Amino acid sequence: MYILPGCNGQTRVYYPRFGPLTIGNSSSTKCxxxxxxxxxxxxxxxxxxxxxxxxxxxxxxTENTLEHVDDLRFENTTINGKPV
Structure with a gap:
């Protein structure tokens, strides 16, 4: 949350927005x-x-933490050889 000064001494609250995010064609051997x-x-x-x-x-x-995530999609993705 960001609090920014507004007009006439008032403040406004802004929440950051995240997304869309894409991870593709990636691999890792030591996560x-x-x-x-x-x-x-x-x-x-x-x-x-x-x-x-x-x-x-x-x-x-292998217990992923995914909290407050909307419209999540895994395609052709594996963790330790098992499909997600």
């Missing part, structure tokens, strides 16, 4: 703890996350 940790804000969701043609290996925790 570490998780392949995805995406958290939008309760009042400003991530909108339009697309992941296609990706292969993530060496992921220690």
């Amino acid at each position: 570490g703890q998780a392949a995805f940790n995406v958290r939008g804000l309760p009042n400003s969701h991530v909108r339009g996350l697309r992941v296609s043609d990706c292969c993530f290996a060496g992921v220690a925790n």
Whole structure:
């Protein structure tokens, strides 16, 4: 949340907007703890996350964190060899 000065001494509240985001044709052999940790804000969701043609290996925790994400799509994507 951003609070910006407005006219006549008033303030305005602005929430950031995230999306659309696309990840494609990517691979990794050592992802570490998780392949995805995406958290939008309760009042400003991530909108339009697309992941296609990706292969993530060496992921220690395959429980992805995806909170406040709208219009999520995985296509031809694997984590540790298993389709998402």
